[in-house]
Amino acid sequence: MAGDKETLLGMGFDPARVEWALKATGNRGLQPAMDHIFEHDGQPVPDLSGVAESKGGSSAPMDVDDDDDDVEALKGLGVVKGAVAGSSSGADAEAKSIKCSLCGKVFKNTALANYHAEKSGHDQFEESTEEIKPLTEEEKKQKLEELKAKLAEKRSRKAEEEALDFKANENIRRKQGKDLSKLRDEIKEKEILKEAEAKKREKIEEAKARAAVKAQIEADKKARAEKAAREKALREGKAFPDAGPATPAPAAKPAQPGPSKDYKETRIQIRFASGGSPITNTLPSDSPLRGVAELVAAQGPDIDVDSVQLTQAFPRKTFASADFSKSLKELGLTPSAALTASW
Template identity: 40%
Template sequence: MGFPPEKVARALQATKGAGLQPAMDWLIAHPGDLDEPAGGQALGEQPSGEASGSANDGDEGEIRDGEQTAQSLQCDDCKKLFRDVNAAERHASKSGHENFSESTTAIKPLTEEEKKAKLEEVKKFLAEKKEMRLLQEKEEALSREKIRRKSGKELTDAKEKLEQREMQKLMLAKKKEKEDERIAKAKIKAQIEADKRERIEKREAAKQAALIQQKEEAAASATAASASKDYTETRLQLRRPSGPPLTHTFQATDTLEVVYEFVRQYITGPFKLSTTFPRKVFEDTEQGKTLKELNLVPSAALLISTE
């Protein structure tokens, strides 16, 4: 009938080898109880080592009042009888009844139809237990899968956050690099502009110097040309270190000493006279020469420098 050999041996031992029917009843009454200790006593059997009676107590096998043993369990709520504790527990779990008591009523043996029905009930019970176990395993698998997915999502989120932080660091580094490059380019551009302005200023200064030189050369040429003429007067412009220049007309035959005397009226202390271009400082030995001899006719510009 599909029962394992260990279970059959347990049933035969529990019923003391009373036969097929009692063993079958025990197997049906204990569908999933494999943890029950071996050598358990049969239903209604007294514990080992205790005699059911003695010759001094009366007739052999006689049960006195109050010495009846339990033959079944009774549900006090619905008055149903059950063969053992397991059957009573199944009834309690299905019906919710809680009040049970021992009964001396013996339950008659099962008929073949009842045995088949009982066997089907046992098979159904075992199938339900298997289904419950599979459902529980499925729920546990789903729970583990949820935990795995949650852990995976958390790991993915943490990885994405780390990548975002690294990307932000990279973007900040690139931004700083671009800013440094912009500042460096601006400095180079400013230096180029400064160099350009400096070159322009130098060219302008060179132009001005060339123009001045040309003017002075032209003035010198005009002076030299006019010197060949017979001028009786000359107009001198005397530039002082500070203040407006002194302008005066002298005779061409006047000596340089006359010019010194004229300047002493405005300058105190020692001084020297010199031409502007080409620059020539007159010495004391030249004060006796005439302005015509010194090429200061018909006009000239002299510088007054104090010592």
């Protein structure tokens, strides 16, 4: 009906939903249309050409002659009683409405009674002489306000539910973000530890390799020194201790330094770590080692005696500054020795 449509549009409902509600309820009135809008809120509006109109006729005031068939059908089902409510005899009274025997609501036609039966499940109705008067303008306004209040309350509840859903989803998203960030940090930390362990192992392997190379170099140096000392001893006609079976017993070695007292002079050969030709000189066996350092310092004006360092190749020994005051005899350098000088 035009009046119901204008009322619904005036309440702010979407025109397409209003058309859908009116067609779906068969234009049975404002309340059915409102119920339809509320029940299908949030659902997309279908193509109205495919929407079947609800049976039940219009919402116009009930005409007894036009609705006799509907009333008789309800009577046959035992839904509407034969007696008219409010009449003593029930014979001459004119039925102007249909009343629900269970809740007492009065409907002006069978269409609205059927709609009420579908929604409430009530199945006991009776004819009534009570005439449903049209709403006054004041009643229409009051009804409109009530409907608006219901609509606002429903929208408010929906907004609150959406806000709660949004908050819950946001909390889930934040938790997932924190968990993901924590997982990334743990993976990064594990990678750092793994890299540190790899570097540590690499350093250990490098240290082992350097130690092996250094040990080989030292072994080569020692072998060369032993070879040179052996060759020198052979040239000078002295016995050189050997690692073979003919090696003298260690107990006899302490007696060897004894004859060195007879050597009055010591032949010193000095090699230079910086290169150049070695020098050879003969010094008294009682001369201090400092005399050898002075020979080295005499080789250049920029050489300081106190900065000279003397090293014996075999057996390997580096003389400290405290040894400079000791004699060549005390240091076991007689009757000859080869020293390397650096500064």
